[in-house]
Amino acid sequence: xxxxxxxxxxxxxxxxxxxxxxxxxxxxxxxxxxxxxxxxxxxxxxxxxxxxxxxxxxxxxxxxxxxxxxxxxxxxxxxxxxxxxxxxxxxxxxxxxxxxxxxxxxxxxxxxxxxxxxxxxxxxxxxxxxxxxxxxxxxxxxxxxxxxxxxxxxxxxxxxxxxxxxxxxxxxxxxxxxxxxxxxxxxxxxxxxxxxxxxxxxxxxxxxxxxxxxxxxxxxxxxxxxxxxxxxxxxxxxxxxxxxxxxxxxxxxxxxxxxxxxxxxxxxxxxxxxxxxxxxxxxxxxxxxxxxxxxxxxxxxxxxxxxxxxxxxxxxxxxxxxxxxxxxxxxxxxxxxxxxxxxxxxxxxxxxxxxxxxxxxxxxxxxxxxxxxxxxxxxxxxxxxxxxxxxxxxxxx
Amino acid sequence: xxxxxxxxxxxxxxxxxxxxxxxxxxxxxxxxxxxxxxxxxxxxxxxxxxxxxxxxxxxxxxxxxxxxxxxxxxxxxxxxxxxxxxxxxxxxxxxxxxxxxxxxxxxxxxxxxxxxxxxxxxxxxxxxxxxxxxxxxxxxxxxxxxxxxxxxxxxxxxxxxxxxxxxxxxxxxxxxxxxxxxxxxxxxxxxxxxxxxxxxxxxxxxxxxxxxxxxxxxxxxxxxxxxxxxxxxxxxxxxxxxxxxxxxxxxxxxxxxxxxxxxxxxxxxxxxxxxxxxxxxxxxxxxxxxxxxxxxxxxxxxxxxxxxxxxxxxxxxxxxxxxxxxxxxxxxxxxxxxxxxxxxxxxxxxxxxxxxxxxxxxxxxxxxxxxxxxxxxxxxxxxxxxxxxxxxxxxxx
Numbered sequence: 056x057x058x059x060x061x062x063x064x065x066x067x068x069x070x071x072x073x074x075x076x077x078x079x080x081x082x083x084x085x086x087x088x089x090x091x092x093x094x095x096x097x098x099x100x101x102x103x104x105x106x107x108x109x110x111x112x113x114x115x116x117x118x119x120x121x122x123x124x125x126x127x128x129x130x131x132x133x134x135x136x137x138x139x140x141x142x143x144x145x146x147x148x149x150x151x152x153x154x155x156x157x158x159x160x161x162x163x164x165x166x167x168x169x170x171x172x173x174x175x176x177x178x179x180x181x182x183x184x185x186x187x188x189x190x191x192x193x194x195x196x197x198x199x200x201x202x203x204x205x206x207x208x209x210x211x212x213x214x215x216x217x218x219x220x221x222x223x224x225x226x227x228x229x230x231x232x233x234x235x236x237x238x239x240x241x242x243x244x245x246x247x248x249x250x251x252x253x254x255x256x257x258x259x260x261x262x263x264x265x266x267x268x269x270x271x272x273x274x275x276x277x278x279x280x281x282x283x284x285x286x287x288x289x290x291x292x293x294x295x296x297x298x299x300x301x302x303x304x305x306x307x308x309x310x311x312x313x314x315x316x317x318x319x320x321x322x323x324x325x326x327x328x329x330x331x332x333x334x335x336x337x338x339x340x341x342x343x344x345x346x347x348x349x350x351x352x353x354x355x356x357x358x359x360x361x362x363x364x365x366x367x368x369x370x371x372x373x374x375x376x377x378x379x380x381x382x383x384x385x386x387x388x389x390x391x392x393x394x395x396x397x398x399x400x401x402x403x404x405x406x407x408x409x410x411x412x413x414x415x416x417x418x419x420x421x422x423x424x425x426x427x428x429x430x431x432x433x434x435x436x437x438x439x440x441x442x443x444x445x446x447x448x449x450x451x452x
Numbered sequence: 453x454x455x456x457x458x459x460x461x462x463x464x465x466x467x468x469x470x471x472x473x474x475x476x477x478x479x480x481x482x483x484x485x486x487x488x489x490x491x492x493x494x495x496x497x498x499x500x501x502x503x504x505x506x507x508x509x510x511x512x513x514x515x516x517x518x519x520x521x522x523x524x525x526x527x528x529x530x531x532x533x534x535x536x537x538x539x540x541x542x543x544x545x546x547x548x549x550x551x552x553x554x555x556x557x558x559x560x561x562x563x564x565x566x567x568x569x570x571x572x573x574x575x576x577x578x579x580x581x582x583x584x585x586x587x588x589x590x591x592x593x594x595x596x597x598x599x600x601x602x603x604x605x606x607x608x609x610x611x612x613x614x615x616x617x618x619x620x621x622x623x624x625x626x627x628x629x630x631x632x633x634x635x636x637x638x639x640x641x642x643x644x645x646x647x648x649x650x651x652x653x654x655x656x657x658x659x660x661x662x663x664x665x666x667x668x669x670x671x672x673x674x675x676x677x678x679x680x681x682x683x684x685x686x687x688x689x690x691x692x693x694x695x696x697x698x699x700x701x702x703x704x705x706x707x708x709x710x711x712x713x714x715x716x717x718x719x720x721x722x723x724x725x726x727x728x729x730x731x732x733x734x735x736x737x738x739x740x741x742x743x744x745x746x747x748x749x750x751x752x753x754x755x756x757x758x759x760x761x762x763x764x765x766x767x768x769x770x771x772x773x774x775x776x777x778x779x780x781x782x783x784x785x786x787x788x789x790x791x792x793x794x795x796x797x798x799x800x801x802x803x804x805x806x807x808x809x810x811x812x813x814x815x816x817x818x819x820x821x822x823x824x825x826x827x828x829x830x831x832x833x834x835x836x837x838x839x840x841x842x843x844x845x846x847x848x849x
Binding site: 056057058059060087088089093097098099100101102118119120121122126158160161162163164165166167168169182225227228230231232234235236237238239240241243244245247251252254256257268269270271273279280281282283284285286287288289290291307308309310311377389 | 453454455456457484485486490494495496497498499515516517518519523555557558559560561562563564565566579622624625627628629631632633634635636638640641642644648649651653654665666667668670676677678679680681682683684685686687688704705706707708774786
């Protein structure tokens with residue numbers, strides 16, 4: 056039941072990245088971060104990957120060699136015992152010389168960066184993270200199907216949790232049930248973020264005013280959490296009647312994430328909150344109608360903001376005060392914080408194969424968060440919804 | 453119910469670190485990683501912390517200012533809007549000049565490191581990660597109490613899961629229940645590791661031969677997981693009678709982790725596996741007897757290895773073949789992979805206040821993993837067990 060990444064996927068990814076290396080006049084790149092390693096090899100066993108601007112990449116495995124060979128379809132998978140041997144392998148391939156080489160400088164620790172500088176003094180280094188992210192931005196049908204599988208788990212979770220949420224229950228109990236459903240159904244067990252110091256629990260369960268708590272996260276909501284050491288998500292607060300319970304839920308299947316949000320209420324929401332929630336639904340409709348290849352991400356953000364402002368909810372749109380986030384959606388794939396971003400400064404046009412999570416939300420201090428988040432893939436003519444959950448506002452007995 | 457870190461804790465940590473800065477003739481250090489930030493400030497809101505070699509540290513908050521002020525007992529907490537302003541703040545304090553300044557170069561991304569180099573061309577940089585880790589190595593009674601709270605959750609989990617494990621159930625179902633119990637009881641929602649590319653799920657549920665699957669993790673076991681994208685922990689494998697089910701379980705309370713392992717079996721284990729498990733218990737006894745301030749970590753490793761070899765289990769000790777890990781225990785605190793390490797090359801002597809997880813385990817290819825992991829704090833005269841679960845081999849109906 057364990058699925059490995061098809062060889063053709065890896066081949067296409069490699070050749071798309073090699074075209075970019077050629078465009079930038081780079082001779083090759085080291086790929087070192089586990090998520091990028093997985094993308095270009097199909098394995099996260101402890102390794103160093105070198106992708107030359109043309110020809111076959113070489114995967115040098117420090118730990119988990121047999122497993123890496125089974126998991127990866129690359130032709131050249133070698134076992135090394137120490138990192139020093141990376142230089143020998145490159146020498147054997149005739150790749151040493153006054154070359155321009157890429158590194159993932161947004162995530163690579165300074166010490167490792169300096170090690171590569173010392174070990175390869177003849178190389179000139181260049182940051183290729185942006186290029187890796189741009190290659191990863193366009194998903195293949197195989198990748199979109201993985202996200203569909205993750206969306207199936209979220210759908211089951213959103214339906215099942217309706218039967219579990221009760222007045223008086225803590226946010227953490229609800230979170231625990233969501234974690235249990237996710238794992239039982241096959242969630243891989245972690246939600247990965249690329250951003251420095253960013254990390255995330257499986258779910259944010261945010262009831263009443265805790266939905267309006269500001270956090271360090273690059274997100275419109277965060278929650279109190281149950282400790283400043285985590286400072287996000289569910290806490291010990293108990294669910295009350297007639298208040299919004301915002302649930303942001305994420306799971307991963309074979310590395311690929313789905314990330315959705317639904318608003319629950321035991322009883323009924325007051326009028327202002329219901330109207331704000333309707334406004335989220337309205338924004339979602341408009342974006343579904345307007346989003347298609349060629350439309351700029353910044354224009355979709357502006358469209359969403361306009362609807363929010365027109366309905367009088369501009370101040371609460373995507374957070375309040377210090378907590379306001381300046382985007383209405385983001386790319387989704389092996390990491391939650393992928394490109395493109397539906398944000399004012401992101402003029403990038405939509406392209407077929409992009410997968411985006413669109414999340415118009417409204418935050419009211421002292422009252423909480425309401426909204427919707429759905430996942431979409433950009434098709435040649437528009438967008439297709441990957442979210443399976445039809446119901447948006449989940450009203451409980 | 454949300455607990456903030458007492459002011460006195462922060463003051464002592466700061467002054468211990470400042471003594472180290474003085475010893476190294478450093479003028480100050482930037483603290484940027486969220487875990488180190490939490491340790492020295494009590495908050496992980498998006499911030500830059502500067503600790504001068506003497507005098508008050510300054511916390512410059514980029515996002516979550518109000519929250520950082522509530523959570524941190526530091527006297528100087530400022531709001532900044534852009535990272536560029538860090539230089540202005542240091543200028544205002546008269547801290548700019550030809551100085552020697554520390555950075556966390558084991559975790560700081562290369563891009564950020566280069567930003568600091570460009571922004572402060574007059575500074576000479578030095579890696580202070582090792583010194584931060586040495587300060588964090590000695591826990592205060594407050595910190596040990598947090599680990600005790602985490603151990604209470606693990607105890608509840610190990611007892612409750614006995615009633616849940618059934619033949620035919622998948623590893624992932626058991627993992628899901630452990631996640632639910634952990635969160636409901638107050639687990640903060642993540643297990644942090646410092647090592648590059650290292651990450652961990654709440655639990656490893658490893659039944660039969662999946663306990664012998666090698667992974668990239670710096671651990672004696674890893675498990676198949678349910679995808680190469682995660683390559684660790686529980687998978688879709690179903691529990692069978694008379695096979696070992698190794699459960700490694702970790703939770704965090706107010707940032708502090710407890711990390712323990714118990715072996716379960718539905719039915720009975722074959723003789724060799726029972727003897728190996730007894731050998732783990734024997735090693736635990738000996739280490740409990742011998743561990744005290746002044747004893748070298750490497751000597752404890754050697755002692756454990758000798759017992760394993762004497763009983764004929766040397767080959768399986770701490771993993772098998774390529775999967776063998778060269779340690780029998782590790783420091784524990786805000787991260788799972790702290791110092792000291794009970795390993796051959798780690799001549800560091802035990803000191804009061806160290807917290808260690810001791811995990812003698814045996815891996816048999818095709819059969820699985822058996823063993824025990826318990827947490828201890830080093831006292832002035834020996835070690836005190838923090839694990840509450842008395843039972844080691846958990847036999848189920």
